[in-house]
Amino acid sequence: MRLVFDAVLVANRGEIAVRIIRTLRTLGMRAVLAASVPDRHSLAARLADEVVLLEGHTAADTYLDVDAVIAAAKATGCEAVHPGYGLLSERPDFARACADAGLVFVGPTPETLTLLGDKVAARDLAVANNVPVAPGAEGATDAELAAAAREVGFPLMLKARGGGGGLGMRVVSDPDDLAPAIEAARRQTSAAFGDDRLFVERYVENAHHVEVQVLADAHGNGLHLGERDCSVQRRHQKLVEETPSPVVDTTLRTELTGAALRLMQAAGYVNAGTVEFLVGEPEAGRRPFYFLEVNPRLQVEHPVTEAVTGLDLVALQLAIATGDPLPFAQDDVRFDGHAIEFRLNAEDPWAGFLPAAGRLTALTTPGARLDTGYEAGDAVPSEYDSLIAKLVVRGPARTETLGLAAGVLGRASVDGLRTNLPLHRAVVADSAFAAGEASVQWLERELPALLAAARPVPAALAAAATLLVSREEPGFLGSAWLAPGARALWLDDGAGSRAVSIAGDAATVEGEPVDAAALAAATATLEYDSAVVVETPAGDVRLRLVAPPTVSAAARAGEGPAGEIRAPLAGRVAAVHVREGDAVGDGDVVAVLDAMKMEHAITAPGAGTVRTVHVAPDEVVEAGALLVELE
Template sequence: MFKKILIANRGEIACRVIKTARRMGIATVAVYSDADARAPFVQMADEAVHIGPAPANESYLIPEKIIDACKQTGAEAVHPGYGFLSERASFVEALAKEGIEFIGPPTNAIAAMGDKIESKKLAKEAGVNVVPGFVGEIEDTDHAVRISDEIGYPVMMKASAGGGGKGMRLAYNEKDVREGFEATKREGLNSFGDDRVFIEKFILDPRHIEIQVLGDKHGNVLYFNERECSIQRRHQKVVEEAPSPFVTPEMRRKMGEQAVALSQAVGYHSAGTVELIVSGADPTGESFYFLEMNTRLQVEHPVTEAITGVDLVELMIRVAAGEKLEMTQDDVKIDGWSIETRIYAEDPYRGFLPSTGRLVRYQTPVDAWDGDLRGVDGVRVDSGVQEGGEVSIFYDPMIAKLITWGETRDEAADLQVKALDKVVLEGLGHNVDFLSALMQHPRFRSGNMTTGFIAEEYPEGFEGAAASDELKRAVAAWIAGAECTERARAGRISERLNGTPSPGSNWTVKLDGETHAVELGDGGATVDGEWIAGTWDWQPGMRLSTVTADGEEYGIQLQRDGAWWNLTTRGRKYRGMALPARHADHASHMIEKVPPDTSKLLLCPMPGLLVKLHVGEGDDVEAGQPLATVEAMKMENILRAEKTGTVATINADEGETLVVDAVILELE
């Protein structure tokens, strides 16, 4: 067994590998860029080596710097995590020349599966179902249009070396192909150094199912069941679970056997994932097709670990050291259900725009993962950030992964809702409310999912989870309780008033356009004539507290905002004001501040790079027309006109780095 390994990655996956290595008695080496000098994974490792500036192409993506760090520290092997150099065959070859072991698959498997065009040919030869499409070289946009016409719309354009949702465009017609083909090529080149694109048929009502495989160097390959990854946004996974509510035992066997056959065809060892697309329109479940094989550990590997009880990182290390798998396919079981949600630095209330900045507050329901595959009481957090740290524009926007395990799917989902209530994040936009809404959504609970779930269920964007009338009344009571508690505290300040005035028990609460009559009492409150029994532990200054309403426990987050209160619970933000009932009639006389009109301005919705201006001064534009393209966190975002008008002034230049709300252009 290795005595020391180097982790050629950062963030939560570096922390996760370090913890398993530490449990195995293996010393660890971290490598870090300028941006990560104070990151948790650097502090956790036994040694750390600085490898360059913040941009990945000047640090984490340079093989020579990783190899130099190995030589400097005496690391015998490298675990690549995922992303960065994890699927670069030339990196594995360079390590081999220096006598350094790669904790991953052989170079031939990486090369074969890393090229999506070649991998489809190999999959077909191995007897694996493949999606109809064009897997040759595409000359230009006109050629892409001809191919798409022949396959039949809709089609998916994908960067050949792509992954993680980058370099993908769905096209429903010729216009979409012409608009998206060059952008797909650019994203592929910028993110992966390869601008080749392939086109395939888009499967209707698609579900994204993937099979976890793991093989040793002695020819043994096992499949560790499936994961359902259909809840996606812009082809980026948001929720993953194991097992899938759609897959039957017979489907699992067929998918698993095809995944093993493909792995064996390329002499695969280590952990890998065969991704499949399944037509939800086929009730038999027979219509499943090979998408790609990821020759690395997946972000969502914890849900497989939770239901199988197998530490996949440990097996990767043991396989790399030459050990033989001690288990057989019959030993791979399914125990319970596990769900993972990805907490991203993106704001669902602003169209899921990327958000960067400092984590002013950061609190999770349990401490970051301590090694138990199922966490604490079924809740596990894989995190790579800490309070006071910064989420920068240079890397993936994922803050943490929240994994829950339960005996049943509903139990795992209920745990997600309660745990997400207790995630405190301040300083940047995040998607915690959105994840909670997904966990509560009736369609998600039914298991009737496709990769179009988010677009279909939230066509107008996200405004918060649906709330029952009972919950709204409870929120009104909590806001009244907070106001009462704070006023009572203010009345006790020394020498401020003679005696301690009572704030009273009768309140009028204005909540999101509705008005509620609240009477606070012992052991609960009466709201609009309905009694709510409950407990309350909130005190002024508390950001997070646990309360109950009619026997149900909630985690609530409260913040004072002038005369108003902002309260968050169960995936929804509430804004309310509590006034003593005798003063409520006077509130209508207060003058409200009117926000400035920005409808004529094209504002940059996120920090990013202005890649392209599609218009010039004096141009007439129509609603929906592309005006500018901004790149943020390696993704290109097309900004479109919201109304018809004429470009009056251009305020930014191509290649300029913009801040949030920077004025790009003005319309008249």
């Protein structure tokens, strides 16, 4: 592909900024990065040819500052701006500001962004072009939304009119829960998009989230690159994506891709975009599907499409942005194999997916494509979303790909902070996921069982401990690693540390004896930095030797003397629900923290009366900060 621009500003951060920079450099274009203060030494900054510092720490002060981003592009001689995903990528005012400044916006036109950014207008466009939609209605006020909800019926979905990505989305099954859901959704959408308008749609039970990747040029040519299944989600945000979808047959694929292309043509769409659908359970021999929204940008999960087509979507975006026609036709697209992407997030699934900012000490995923914004030694800041990297596995067919993924996940190393890697291991080993039965409700419904399965079998821990003890020599296992007076080790599986005691041929894990036959069937191999890979009949797992746990201020961040309610993590106070003198009960929400693009309800540990409220909305707090005192 020919060089299309001399220099391009990357108006994003993290793994997608790295992804874009790599393609720019491959094509011989100068990659300029606009970076915030927390990101000034990031992997993206290290790879870019030039970095412009955006003074500030939060997204609002930096990456969402249209004037600052445009100024960075102009000052460095850039001809185009690639917005990546999220941040400014769907903002019509940003696309228009680029055009006004003589810069090429790598994406659709401002007019198309305006049309598709209004989810109700996009829904109306779908109806006009014979694309199925779920029953829905809108309302400007809370009272009008309540009336719309009664018209649509429960269960229903509250959705943001002016944004996507799962933000503001709420499932409401009980009419009594509607008012607080509206309040929370308005607060989140206002913070994310500057627009608190909502609408309601009928909730489709046991649906699969399936999307179609579309490419379109300015010459009227459009084609699709197949579908992706994104049904494994937490809090309406995707965790696992794959292509092709396990529930889409040839007939349904023709219907879905045809609907997507009709809609994008009607919208005058140019560049890469995705049309999202809900696919329901079979009815009379076929699966119904309903339009969700258009994502007018590159998707987080685009690598799985690249894996099975052999195409570089970023390079194609750049070519389309210059006005070039698509370099191939629909019949030229070849689909080869099956690919699955796992999003590695800095979060703790055992603590309600609480974000876990910190410093990475290891990040390796042998045998897989790794799209990452970080390397070992990098800090994952709390100011932005929790995505660390995307692990992509490809095989000849789905069954083989699942087997490859299990091996890759078992041997992957993501150390230094809590991540969802153990959960991914449990997902790929689950029979329902293997059978293609995981709907959008599946992960949260099965989460307790998946979390239980995510912890390694005791035999794996015992095998690792036995190997480490047998290898003990001066300088290998110092006294800091051994419990005083015992042959005990603490091993971390990514979800927390567990105590393993070794006495001759016998072993116990947290006091429970380990079956001798199971221990004999486990094979442990020493890696580096006190890490051990254990192969068991239940699958491979990687364990790391850690120091005995101690009670530290950080570990007790969410605790305090009786009556003190403290922040379990750093973040922005999104809401305060109590005032001095209010009576609260056990579990009542007293405040809401916004951290890494997710809201976290802070609840009362017991009944009492509010003595003092120490924070206010929009205040930024550190982990362990005193929020509310009870008496």
